[in-house]
Amino acid sequence: MKQENKRLYLSSPTMNGREQEYIKEAFDTNWVAPLGKNVDEFERELARFVGSSHAAALSSGTAAVHLSLKLLNLQIGDVVFVSSLTFSASCNPIAYEKAIPVFIDSEPDTWNMSPEALREAFRKYPNPKAVILVHLYGTPAKLEEIMAICEEHNVPLIEDAAESLSATYKGKHTGTFGKMGIYSFNGNKIITTSGGGMLVSDDEELIRKARFLSTQSRDPARHYQHSEIGYNYRMSNILAGIGRGQMTCLLEHKEKKNEIYQYYKKHLSGLESVTMNPMNPDGDANNWLSCITIEGASSVTPDLLMDAMEAENMEARPIWKPMHLQPVFTGCDFFKHPDCNGNSVSESIFKRGFCLPSDVKNTTEDMDRVIAVIKQAF
Numbered sequence: 001m002k003q004e005n006k007r008l009y010l011s012s013p014t015m016n017g018r019e020q021e022y023i024k025e026a027f028d029t030n031w032v033a034p035l036g037k038n039v040d041e042f043e044r045e046l047a048r049f050v051g052s053s054h055a056a057a058l059s060s061g062t063a064a065v066h067l068s069l070k071l072l073n074l075q076i077g078d079v080v081f082v083s084s085l086t087f088s089a090s091c092n093p094i095a096y097e098k099a100i101p102v103f104i105d106s107e108p109d110t111w112n113m114s115p116e117a118l119r120e121a122f123r124k125y126p127n128p129k130a131v132i133l134v135h136l137y138g139t140p141a142k143l144e145e146i147m148a149i150c151e152e153h154n155v156p157l158i159e160d161a162a163e164s165l166s167a168t169y170k171g172k173h174t175g176t177f178g179k180m181g182i183y184s185f186n187g188n189k190i191i192t193t194s195g196g197g198m199l200v201s202d203d204e205e206l207i208r209k210a211r212f213l214s215t216q217s218r219d220p221a222r223h224y225q226h227s228e229i230g231y232n233y234r235m236s237n238i239l240a241g242i243g244r245g246q247m248t249c250l251l252e253h254k255e256k257k258n259e260i261y262q263y264y265k266k267h268l269s270g271l272e273s274v275t276m277n278p279m280n281p282d283g284d285a286n287n288w289l290s291c292i293t294i295e296g297a298s299s300v301t302p303d304l305l306m307d308a309m310e311a312e313n314m315e316a317r318p319i320w321k322p323m324h325l326q327p328v329f330t331g332c333d334f335f336k337h338p339d340c341n342g343n344s345v346s347e348s349i350f351k352r353g354f355c356l357p358s359d360v361k362n363t364t365e366d367m368d369r370v371i372a373v374i375k376q377a378f
């Protein structure tokens with residue numbers, strides 16, 4: 001393969017070899033399924049890493065979001081506030097339960113949920129069942145402000161930290177501020193089990209209940225008896241083995257992602273029309289994906305740049321299209337960040353931005369290729 005034209009990925013799985021040892025152990029002990037030591041240990045190791053008391057390993061991050069809502073006893077018609085600028089998995093589970101998502105705009109400082117827009121939403125809907133806060137692309141949201149509003153209204157906060165595992169806010173891990181936090185180990189995330197998720201909480205009863213619901217809600221009886229509807233949402237012992245191996249490299253991946261972000265920032269700083277995605281000064285991001293936005297009245301569009309990159313065999317991707325603009329959520333309420341003229345903040349980021357190749361295996365030479373394509377366009 002011609003080295004100078006090797007494909008550069010946004011974020012692909014990076015294995016370190018230790019995953020195989022845990023999988024082998026599962027095979028050797030025939031604990032291939034359903035549960036076993038890897039599941040228990042992966043839960044313990046992740047909980048210890050993020051500083052949460054309890055964790056339940058699940059089949060996906062989406063399953064974790066879904067169970068977090070079930071655990072709050074979400075009912076048909078209940079309102080749930082959720083970040084608009086996110087991947088659909090943050091809010092689809094609200095629809096699974098026939099509850100009503102109300103979308104909250106971003107603020108420009110971190111691209112995450114706007115505390116002002118959240119306040120506005122509470123004026124119209126004083127009793128939502130929960131607030132789902134996303135830490136987009138691994139940048140911590142304005143947690144202090146969001147938490148204060150949730151506490152004032154006595155509404156539980158669920159953190160969708162699917163993209164932000166290992167990112168911290170004032171020294172504490174994202175995902176551990178709310179009543180519950182969720183992580184994803186999908187193939188493109190900072191670490192992966194090929195597919196999987198985790199629900200964390202300091203409330204032991206919630207996590208016990210999550211394990212119960214995720215294994216078909218079997219009552220404690222010899223025969224199969226069910227008093228509640230259950231789910232097949234548990235992580236397998238094989239995938240948990242991959243997770244244990246991946247945990248050993250999580251901080252290394254974070255460091256590499258940060259270097260990638262800093263390298264792009266440094267070498268694109270000469271371009272007046274280009275800005276990197278913002279950091280939260282109170283946080284330490286995991287820089288899952290590095291993004292840029294095009295500022296001002298440039299004739300260069302994200303589509304043009306993404307086409308130019310694709311021609312050079314580089315993977316680029318638009319910013320998540322905000323949920324309030326999705327056909328499937330037409331008619332849902334949306335609260336805009338104040339003082340944005342015309343477009344909402346989330347829509348403006350969507351229209352002006354895109355994600356750069358941020359794979360931990362990318363070298364500085366690889367990034368130089370990306371930078372050259374961008375520079376040439378301007």
Ligand SMILES: *Cc1c(COP(=O)(O)O)cnc(C)c1O
Pocket residue numbers: 059060061062063086087089090134160162163183184185186195196197
């Ligand atoms: C990836 C992702 C999820 C879903 O995780 P899966 O493990 O793919 O189900 C949820 N929320 C956000 C913000 C994500 O990026």
